[in-house]
Amino acid sequence: MRHLLSIEDLDRADVERILDRARAFTEVSEREIKKVPALRGRRVLNLFYEASTRTRSSFELAAKTLSAEVINFVSSGSSVEKGESLKDTVQTLSAYRPDLIVVRTPHVGAAGLVARWTPAGVVNAGDGKHEHPTQALLDVHTLRERLGTLDGLDIWIVGDVLHSRVARSNVLAFQMMGARVTVCGPPTLIPRGFEALGCAVEHTLDRLGEADVVYALRMQHERMTDSFVPSLREYAAVYQIDGRRLGPRQVLMHPGPVNRGVELSAEVIDSPQALIGQQVAAGVVVRMAVLYELLAGRASGDRAPTTRAGGMEYA
Numbered sequence: 001m002r003h004l005l006s007i008e009d010l011d012r013a014d015v016e017r018i019l020d021r022a023r024a025f026t027e028v029s030e031r032e033i034k035k036v037p038a039l040r041g042r043r044v045l046n047l048f049y050e051a052s053t054r055t056r057s058s059f060e061l062a063a064k065t066l067s068a069e070v071i072n073f074v075s076s077g078s079s080v081e082k083g084e085s086l087k088d089t090v091q092t093l094s095a096y097r098p099d100l101i102v103v104r105t106p107h108v109g110a111a112g113l114v115a116r117w118t119p120a121g122v123v124n125a126g127d128g129k130h131e132h133p134t135q136a137l138l139d140v141h142t143l144r145e146r147l148g149t150l151d152g153l154d155i156w157i158v159g160d161v162l163h164s165r166v167a168r169s170n171v172l173a174f175q176m177m178g179a180r181v182t183v184c185g186p187p188t189l190i191p192r193g194f195e196a197l198g199c200a201v202e203h204t205l206d207r208l209g210e211a212d213v214v215y216a217l218r219m220q221h222e223r224m225t226d227s228f229v230p231s232l233r234e235y236a237a238v239y240q241i242d243g244r245r246l247g248p249r250q251v252l253m254h255p256g257p258v259n260r261g262v263e264l265s266a267e268v269i270d271s272p273q274a275l276i277g278q279q280v281a282a283g284v285v286v287r288m289a290v291l292y293e294l295l296a297g298r299a300s301g302d303r304a305p306t307t308r309a310g311g312m313e314y315a
């Protein structure tokens with residue numbers, strides 16, 4: 001595998017191999033010296049045209065933990081402000097001979113275009129409202145670590161599905177791993193024909209009690225060109241996940257950043273049922289595993305690193 005542009009680039013065996021490797025990498029994150037030489041001498045370019053807290057920092061940490069060189073490019077303060085196009089920027093930065101480009105842009109399909117303009121491998125770290133495959137992988141990892149398997153789970157994804165790249169990637173990944181997925185939100189915030197992905201669609205939380213996992217999405221104001229709900233207060237009254245709606249056996253997830261008091265109430269964010277912190281921690285080891293897969297996986301015969309007393313082996 002050269003690029004990771006969509007969850008559709010992977011099958012179940014790929015996901016399991018990558019996440020088994022992520023599990024093995026957890027041990028590195030727990031060491032005092034958090035570094036292994038697996039990607040020594042490789043160059044990773046982080047190319048971010050959109051705001052990011054978790055994704056950018058965890059890709060950087062993942063690459064550095066594997067001893068890769070990291071170049072961070074953010075569009076503000078660069079020649080993008082002088083009008084340089086994405087294509088020219090990618091071709092310019094490709095002169096530095098990166099082995100991998102991690103790219104986030106507001107445009108659907110942009111990561112696929114970048115893959116055509118550079119000899120480097122490309123990871124889609126979010127292309128507009130289209131896909132965010134590494135978010136889906138870290139969410140599957142978080143659920144596997146907590147619940148063992150996704151087979152047979154009922155997962156409800158609640159909120160602004162229309163503007164969410166996480167929703168599409170996660171529906172595909174959760175179903176591939178054996179879960180049943182329901183998306184729920186006001187009709188204005190569910191894309192028409194979304195059932196074609198294989199999930200159910202609901203417009204009320206009446207049957208939320210059937211869910212094993214409740215996955216809330218952020219209201220994504222930055223992508224809204226219209227008014228999709230009468231007001232945030234009315235939206236929260238009908239769709240907010242709060243202590244009354246979250247059942248005691250359900251786990252709660254959210255990709256972050258959270259709008260406190262809109263899609264989630266403060267009490268559930270801070271409850272032990274929330275896996276939000278675990279999702280953030282999973283971001284580092286899962287992105288390490290993705291970098292390893294794309295940059296070293298084939299060379300090492302696709303074998304997962306094994307852990308031994310003295311550390312990690314890369315046979």
Ligand code: ASP
Binds near residue numbers: 126217255257
């Ligand atoms: N951080 C996620 C993303 O970049 C989710 C969000 O922004 O709501 O898509």
